[in-house]
Amino acid sequence: MDLMELIFFSLGTAVALYYGVRLLLFFRMFFPKLCFPLSKTFFTSMGEWAVVTGGSEGIGRAYAFALAERGMNVVIMSRTKATLDQVAKEIGETTGQKVKVIVTDFSDENVFSEIEEQLKDLNIGILVNNVGMLPSFIPCEFLEYKELDKTITKVINCNVKTTVKMCKMILPGMENRRKGMIVNVSSGIASIPFPLYTLYAASKVFVERFSQGLQAEYKDKGILIQAVAPFGVSTRMAGYQQTNAVTLSPEDFVNSSLQYLRAGGKTYGSICHIVLGWLLQSIPLKVLHADSVLQGLQDYVKKKTIQKDLVSASRMTNGKLF
Template identity: 80%
Template sequence: MELMELFFISLGAAVSIYYGVKLVLFSRMLFPKLWFPLSKSFFTSMGEWAVVTGASEGIGRAYAFLLAEQGMNVVIMSRTKVSLDQVAKEIGDTTGQKVKVIVTDFMKENVFSDIEGQLGDLNIGVLVNNVGMLPNLIPCEFLECADLNQTITNVINCNVKTMAKMCRIILPGMENRGKGLILNISSGIASIPFPLYTLYAASKVFLERFSQGLQAEYKDKGIIVQAVAPFGVSTRMASYQQVNTVTLSPEDFVKSSLQYVRAGDKTHGSVRHTVLGWLLRTIPLKVLYAQCILHSLQDYVKKKLEEQKASIPAS
């Protein structure tokens, strides 16, 4: 009887300690400036240049701007030359930093030898793998995706292959210099298996596991690799939802996320999204997977898209 009592006391103490440690670690994410401070020269100490994919708008554009404001020259990459040139002019005029434009379509095959050639011998200290594609604006079941075979190829090329290839191109220089920062932009919905966004969420799970494995391999070599998994950010992919308590502007999200670069191999990039991630993981999957919930999600997105179209003035 005494042995059994001792066992349950020990078990209770172990569980209390375990959850106490988890609570402390979680609380650190609520105060990033206190727990993960950065020096003013942190980003420029990584190297002279930052490379940002998908930088013509949204989150990528915000990263390019804020890194330039930190004193870095930036390489911005996307498939739309007109938009890139405009962003490059705005960054140059605002910050005085150098901006290099590389026009490329990451959904296509065999674009990376040209990219590697254009990057040349640049001293690249920061890589932001932001480019990504959502198969359908309106969430749907896997077999309902339009042009499914091509969609599968596009998602893998854009969301998976590009991230791994860009790391392959830039990581050797960081390893040689013994310093560097790689931010791979994931999504909050990859926190759980997410019906109706199955292909997109699965592609982001690859990104997160790849980032976490890479960090374990290269942390001791002075390189930070982090997956950043935002929830609501007002971008084209999110149908430019109105900024509110949980939906952030790209600029606010990126400014917040850069405070977390020393916070581990995965973050949600903001206090609000950290709390959202915790809440999402506490809801039983049977509740989230209920047909009424999934249909409500589809109806909500359809409604938002209709409202957006209605707000656009006729030409």
Template identity: 70%
Template sequence: METLMEWFFTTLGALVVIYYGVKLLLFTRMLFPKRCFPVPKSFFSSMGEWAVVTGASEGIGRQYALALAEQGMNVVIMSRTRETLDKVAQEISESTGRMVKVIVADFIQDNIFSDIEEQLKYLDIGVLVNNVGMLPSVVPRRFLEEEDLDQIITSVINCNVKTMVKMCKIILPGMENRRKGVIVNIASGIASIPFPLYSLYAASKIFVERFSQGLHGEYKDKGVIIQAVTPFGVSTRMVGYQQTNMVMLSPQDFVKSSMQYITAGDKTYGTVRHMLLGWLLNSIPLKIFYSESMLHGLQEYVERKQAEKKRSSSVLSEA
């Protein structure tokens, strides 16, 4: 009996050591993406002639469009404001020499995808970046505190969930037929756990994450990479253009980093900094995170930051 117990605990200890050893090895690989996940310069352009980016008028989407054009791809940029899209298209065309196609689409609306499909059907699309998304409010709020809640629910689901699925439906068949392609779906780090005060947004992004991982499992043997990218802080309009720091990255820095991990698996944080933040968030007991004092403190912090930003903007406008 003693021999059996000794064997059991020795085996258990060895398995624990192996488990954490593998996790440490995987983490170490993330520190050296250029060595562990090499991406040849021709990688993206070898997937097809065109890249499609939704929500490309600013922020992360704009940077993906620019970066893919710099990699030698023509790009289709999509958003709801033509004037802004035209400026981005001109910038990309002048700086890279690539062709840029503009499609105006309001992704919170229904019945827009037949027109999008018609405009894309003759293009050799090798990369799709599903970036468009909406956050109901920068300031954290309880679900029932949102104004015009019914419309908010419809808009978030249409923009964050339905658009991604529909765009995959439109573009994935061509990738499957050619047996190559890349789909990047932008989720969010706050979907790492159930996230109070951003419940609807976080839930929509966990859909993005799970759908991407499932789809990758279905089509990886067809030569198609499908990856969920789950950033935390990126300084865009969605977060009120917060000042960049160790955690809050500029869109340019984030996209440059995330593209290095394109072959790293079906989900990445896009950057080591955000991966560490994700691990830290998952180590906090939910009972603590859900405490009233924690939620109240989060609300006060974001409201204070927004007030400071407004005061700063007011001072600049008066100067």
């Protein structure tokens, strides 16, 4: 074998090994209980309290319930006191755990000193940075957002600044105790450059990179930090789409995602979303960014919005408010 043959053989072997390892890592995701086992005391061993931002509905509410069911007291935070109080009552009655409510609007500039004051005496073992907002429910180009300057500020405050400030607030206690878990909720659409959701997707890319960087910095200090990037989950942000094999209920998604806590710095949280992420990144961007594809996406969301509004109006007419 001459030198060139040796080089090509070595290169081919290295490529085969690389993709073989990646395939093996991919298939591990289909068996989370086997590959990423958690002890029965995993959650309570982190600390007494879990903090969940955006905890009054959707994914945040589901995380709060799931962590309480696993023995943790929970702090739930959002801007609607009546909804928070109702969720707190339901969690307390269902699980017997303590629930603390903090009313705050994360799209505002200066809310964190008050939050820190209310959290300072708690032994916080888990933080779920779930709160987030879309600049517009109907996908549109960047310059088409209403009140663009205000929208930019609110999205960055809610999706980016909140994640960083809450980590700054809670991470020191975890570092001192050398244990803790931080889950930062990203989005599946952050997997690629995503036109019509450009600002939202970019804010979630920040969440992922921030989480992965923090994990590298603090993994040797007993702290697990993970970005969770769901695709379809039936929440208000997604127009309460009907659940199916791809669009999961918040409860099903959260219970699935908790099985992947030891799966690394980023996970899609469920088998179907892992496959969706792989497919999305396998399709050439020229196809995904084609005008016909983007127009089809926009038309689909508009159609779903109209259908939802019609259903809501019909229920109101029949005296069946929900």
